[in-house]
Amino acid sequence: MQRNIGQLTWTEVEALDLAKDGALVLPIGSIEQHGPHLSTDCDLVFADRFLDLALERLDQHTKVWRLPILPISKSNEHVGFAGTWYLSAETLMATLRDIARCAVNNGFRRLVLWNCHGGNRALLEVAARDLRIETGLMTFQVFASGVMPDPLDPLDAREPVYGIHAGEWETSVMLALAPDRVRLDRRNCEFPKFSSETLALELTSATVGWTSRDFQISGTWGDAAAATTERGQQRLTPLIDRLAAILTEIAGFEMGA
Numbered sequence: 001m002q003r004n005i006g007q008l009t010w011t012e013v014e015a016l017d018l019a020k021d022g023a024l025v026l027p028i029g030s031i032e033q034h035g036p037h038l039s040t041d042c043d044l045v046f047a048d049r050f051l052d053l054a055l056e057r058l059d060q061h062t063k064v065w066r067l068p069i070l071p072i073s074k075s076n077e078h079v080g081f082a083g084t085w086y087l088s089a090e091t092l093m094a095t096l097r098d099i100a101r102c103a104v105n106n107g108f109r110r111l112v113l114w115n116c117h118g119g120n121r122a123l124l125e126v127a128a129r130d131l132r133i134e135t136g137l138m139t140f141q142v143f144a145s146g147v148m149p150d151p152l153d154p155l156d157a158r159e160p161v162y163g164i165h166a167g168e169w170e171t172s173v174m175l176a177l178a179p180d181r182v183r184l185d186r187r188n189c190e191f192p193k194f195s196s197e198t199l200a201l202e203l204t205s206a207t208v209g210w211t212s213r214d215f216q217i218s219g220t221w222g223d224a225a226a227a228t229t230e231r232g233q234q235r236l237t238p239l240i241d242r243l244a245a246i247l248t249e250i251a252g253f254e255m256g257a
């Protein structure tokens with residue numbers, strides 16, 4: 001089954017039976033600095049390949065299709081580092097609105113915003129609700145770290161809090177997925193000089209609006225030097241299985257009322 005909708009003809013798209021089940025996935029990539037050792041398209045590669053691996057695992061009767069990846073998104077937290085390209089929040093929201101309208105025009109009832117870049121999360125949550133109201137689509141946002149919490153014990157106690165970017169997790173998974181994107185001899189370890197009893201960088205009730213340049217010299221958050229291919233593979237398999245299960249459920253999901 002061809003699941004990349006861009007590789008179907010218009011008559012094949014028109015013939016898709018989407019009256020009940022069926023979902024369209026928009027993978028959202030980003031191009032931004034990922035330390036001195038990972039290519040800037042790290043999160044794009046994750047979003048693109050994780051999705052294709054999950055789609056390969058779906059039952060052939062499960063109606064899920066994907067769009068080509070949206071390559072640039074909201075990664076302005078890395079502004080000031082070379083290699084960073086981003087859309088403003090306004091531009092990204094407008095782009096998502098236009099794509100959602102096209103999904104409706106093509107008969108889809110469900111749109112999945114699939115994303116591997118933390119800087120997009122807040123905006124995609126807003127987008128998912130606004131697009132639900134504005135278009136009537138059932139909308140979903142799926143984020144890689146939320147799909148599968150890290151099954152491995154951290155090698156450094158700081159990693160779960162600060163190893164959020166180009167650190168041990170991302171570098172290990174990239175070694176397993178696309179080793180050509182990793183400069184082995186440039187892997188480094190850097191944790192932010194951030195100390196507060198009360199405030200955090202993200203995911204708690206009181207946070208700081210930060211950029212990488214506020215805290216980082218190399219762009220690496222975490223211990224990339226500790227990354228291994230084996231640790232990447234141990235994370236990859238459960239993540240892909242879980243993503244396939246989530247997409248299967250979404251394909252037949254209905255609102256309860």
Ligand SMILES: [Zn+2]
Pocket residue numbers: 034042043116117165166170
């Ligand atoms: Zn990343």
